[in-house]
Amino acid sequence: MKTQNVRHENRTRKKPEPQQIIVRNLTILFGVTAVILLAVILFRLYENGQSAPKRTPVPGVSEGKIPAPELDVELLTVNEYSRPAVALKKVRGVVIHYTANPGTGAMANRNYFEGLKDSHVTKASSHFVIGLDGEIVQCIPSNEIAYASNKRNADTISIECCIEDDTGRFNAATYDAAVHLTAWLTERFGLKIKNVIRHYDVTGKACPKYFVEFPLAWEQFLADVQDYLVSYGVD
Numbered sequence: 204m205k206t207q208n209v210r211h212e213n214r215t216r217k218k219p220e221p222q223q224i225i226v227r228n229l230t231i232l233f234g235v236t237a238v239i240l241l242a243v244i245l246f247r248l249y250e251n252g253q254s255a256p257k258r259t260p261v262p263g264v265s266e267g268k269i270p271a272p273e274l275d276v277e278l279l280t281v282n283e284y285s286r287p288a289v290a291l292k293k294v295r296g297v298v299i300h301y302t303a304n305p306g307t308g309a310m311a312n313r314n315y316f317e318g319l320k321d322s323h324v325t326k327a328s329s330h331f332v333i334g335l336d337g338e339i340v341q342c343i344p345s346n347e348i349a350y351a352s353n354k355r356n357a358d359t360i361s362i363e364c365c366i367e368d369d370t371g372r373f374n375a376a377t378y379d380a381a382v383h384l385t386a387w388l389t390e391r392f393g394l395k396i397k398n399v400i401r402h403y404d405v406t407g408k409a410c411p412k413y414f415v416e417f418p419l420a421w422e423q424f425l426a427d428v429q430d431y432l433v434s435y436g437v438d
Contacts, residue, residue, distance in 0.1 A: 267387075267390045267391055267437070268390065268435040268436055268437055269383075269386055269387045269390050269431070269432070269435045269437065270387075271387060272339055272380065272383050272384050272387055273338075273339065274331075274339050274340075274341050275309075275310075275338060275339065275340045275341070276340075276341045277310070277313055277340050277341065277342065278341065278342065278343065278344065279313070279316055279317050279320075279328060279342050279343060280317060280320055282319070282320035283320075283326075284319040284320050284323060284325070284326050284327075284350075285316040285317065285319045285320060285326065285327060285328040285342075285350060286316075286328060286342075286343055286347070286349075287347075287348065287350075288347055289347060289348045290346060290347060290348075291345070291346055291347055291348045291357065291358070291360075293358055294345075294358060294359065294360055294388075294392040294394070295358040295359065295394075295398060296355065296358065296359040296360075296394065296398040296399065296400055297359065297360050297361075297362065297385055297388050297389060297392075297394065297398065297399045297400070298351065298352045298355060298359045298360070298361045298362070298400055298401070298402055298405065299362055299364065299381065299385070299399070299400070299401055299402070299411055299414070299424075300329065300351060300352075300361060300362065300363045300364065300401075300402045300410050300411055301363070301364050301365075301366055301371050301373075301410055301411035301412055301413070302332070302363050302364065302365050302366060303366075303371075303410070303412070304366075305366050305367060305368050305369055306335075306367060306368075307365060308334040308335055308336075308338075308365060309332040309333060309334030309335075309338050309339070309340040309365060310334070310340055312329075312332045312340075312363060312365065313332055313340045313342050316328040316329070316342055326350045327350050327351070328342055328343055328349045328350045328351060328361075329342055329343070329349050329351045329361040329362065329363040330342060330343045330344075330345065330349050330351075330360050330361050330362065331360075331361070331362045331363065331384060332362075332363045332364075332365065333362065333363070333364045333365060333377050333380045333381055333384065334365050334377070335365050335367060335374060335376065335377060336376050337376035337377060337379060337380040338380075339380055339384055345360060349361050351363070351402075352402060352405050352406075353405055353406050354405065355405045359400075360388055360392070362381060362384060362385065364377050364381055364411060365377060366412075366413075370412075370413060371411060371412030371413040371416075372413040372420075373411075373413070378424075381424075382424070382427045382428050382431055383431065385399055385428050386428050386431040386432050386435075386437075389428065389432065389437075390432065390435075390437045396425055396428060396429045396432075399425060399428060401414055401415065401421065403415045
């Protein structure tokens, strides 16, 4: 008798309504979708963290208002011809140069400096080299001297800028990166716009060529650096 009742109950048990089935399926679907979205968000956050631009630590200087430019840090091997590893104790200026070899990129010039340890052709280097696409390669740490600015090696940071042709004029990408990098260094080291100079101002050498031949272009560069500083609230 009990067995019959059980069977009878099994036969008369109500099936889920269509609406209930839809709600259940939607709940499962939303749950799965939420898990997938969360996984995607976490992956993107991890990916962004892994691909974040390299930032160059500047000894003794805290984070400032101007964001650091993206830097490809490719330090030279310590050697007496391009990276003597001599401490740069006080930064009193930023010196702008040009590479004088049209069509070459930032890494090519960096590699030339690196090769001097073997060729011994001359002593030369720069803290930074800006390429034709605006890429910035760092060759020397910001707390060491570079062989770039003669008697001002001991108290300046040097920036070499690549050029497309014999005019020596920076293209737009190189120019914009030079403005950003110069402004960033100016703020980081507590400098004024008057502390940004040309190689020409140290030795009389026509470097950077275009800024020597066209002084108004140099004045415009300084004005653009100053405007960049002001735009970030740097006096």
